[in-house]
Amino acid sequence: MQTTPTEQTLVIDHLRFERNNITLLDQIHSTVNAGELLQVRGANGCGKSTLLRLLAGYLEPHDGAIFWQNKSITEQRECYQQNIHYVGHRNGIKSTLTVAENLKLQCALSNIRFEPTNAQAVLKKMGLQHITDKHAAHLSAGQLRRLALARLALTPNKIWILDEPTTALDTEGQTVLNELLTQHLTHGGIAIVATHQDLDKSHPTKMLHLGAANA
């Protein structure tokens, strides 16, 4: 690594990933400093989600590595994963629980005390305060997406990894998302977003284009 990056940077160093002998990602290189947003663009099937799952530590690269605080994440996987928020295509919401219970579970998972007032404020910001006792199974896709994004505000983590966060979100939901992102970035957080929509220009954004869709 040429420059000695400051403490809070995420370095993607010549990443290569294969699945069953098919190279999905090759020579991916980028650095994301504190307070920056990395927007990953590319056609469908070009490995955007794979890259995000690599960044979240779910997958291991075949070549190259991802460095966080100058240490490869595969070595420090547990403590690296603790300061990550990952919102994938599937929302990770338990359909048999109510909205409030889902938030309570999320706080328990991140080992944070659950204060109803704080949760109420988060729900209000996400526009879900009127359905706190509704079972997640009865929510619409947009509401589910907002509930999934609610955990970004509920438990503070340094790195946000969002895979197509704006799917199923209406315009009002997108503005809420942009607010959350700006607040997160101003506090020195890092965000990696895979999306086709051009996000709010106010964030200091870096672009990462992934090659053509692999066979």
Next chain:
Amino acid sequence: MLHWFNQHFISLKAFYATSSALLPWLITAFSLCFAYGLIAGLFFAPADYQQGDGFRIIYVHVPSAFTAMAIYAVMAVSGILTLVFRMKIAAICMSVSASIGAWFTFLALVTGAIWGKPMWGTWWIWDARLTSVLILLFLYFGFIALQSVIPDQQSRDRAGAIMAIVGVINLPIIHYSVIWWNTLHQGPTLSKLAAPSIAPDMLHPLLAMIAAFLFFYAVILLLRMRNQIVLREIKTQWVKEVMSHAS
């Protein structure tokens, strides 16, 4: 030390080269042991005073059961190497050994049944060792079934490794609980298949046959591993060279 290993075994290319050197030696060793064991076992070893010549099936039954257990141990060790050290060669060795091990376990069961028919009048006796071999066969089928269902190569290796490790932890427990179960239901008779205190000239062919079976396993293992290595390293240059002048 690790570098030496890496040179000869760990990297797939090196393993391919070492295996082509090893194979002729293993084949000769197998044929020598097998020839000696077969001829000595069948013709020169004295007949058993109780079972007459029927006991000669021991020269096939005991080695295959022994090899079946040994192969599962090899699978478990490669499973640990796959999980802990992420060694591709260990993953290949593990998944290839599974089918060979299943064949040997099946062979042990069939020869055990054939031995049981003349001696105790029934094709199957719930003897502690035979039952453990039967359960070992289920473990092999479980392993092979699990690996055949997982599409992704890396997950298939790791899932198989975990199954092999779970199996090897449970095998001794299963074996002793089956022995305990046997004494519970049939009383503490000496297990019928316990090799009687065997005379030396009966024993040597048995040891030779065990060695022969193990060498045969090694030969088939190396042959099939080479196929898998070439398949997995299909994109590399050295595979292209090996294949171009081989075909």
Next chain:
Amino acid sequence: MLKSLLTITHQEIVMTLRQAYSWITPLLFFVIVVCLFPLALGPDENTLNKVAPGIIWVGALLAIVMSIGNIFRSDAEEGHLDLLLLSAHPLTLLVLCKLISHWITHCLPLIVISPLLGILLHLNIHEESVLVISLLLGTPVFVLLGAIGSALVVGIRSHGLLLPILIMPLYIPVLIFGTGSMIAASANLPLASDFAMMGALVLISLAFAPLLTSAALRIGANQ
């Protein structure tokens, strides 16, 4: 730390209770399987009494094998598995919470109802008590080992009967000592050795199973 683990277990239990079918069907399956045998073997008291341990234990084993499959499946489908991996708690602890909640919701009902089935098979009081104790010692091992199998197949869509094939050979020692203790009870022999062995099996599985299950879940997240 402990409080949040308790809340997680509590939420798991609440979730399973809300889906009543998920724990009632194994229970009904257990009852029906046990009731089949008297119909198959004839109502004669001695034969039933002699075979009762095997019937009840195999029934319990099959019921648990059936229900263990979906312990992680709903999480995987909803993407909740990814959150478990990112949690502040080690994955083994989270797995342990899920297994405890699964044991409470799925195995306790079996144990509660097994004395009733014992009556169908003409067991006396002593045998009934030994039945309950042996099930209490045996079912945790079923759940722990079953969890490894279900974590291994969580990433696979159509795994069908793969799970029972994977884990039933591992259930054999518990089955042997479980039925062994009941046979010893009907012959009024001392039971210490059987229960000791079952206790040992519980401890061994408790040591290995959560570790291997979390390793298997990490592979599942790979898909």
Next chain:
Amino acid sequence: MHLNEIISMGGYGLYVWTAYSITLLVFGMNLFTAIREKKRVKKTLRHYFSQTS
């Protein structure tokens, strides 16, 4: 050891020889699968090389 003694194997000839022939069968099966697999691998490789080169 005359021929018929060998075949009869003290009356257990049938069992001994079936056991040994099944062993050879299993050995043969393993060898056969290994060789067939080698041929199939060669075919896939040739196909792969012709495609990529």
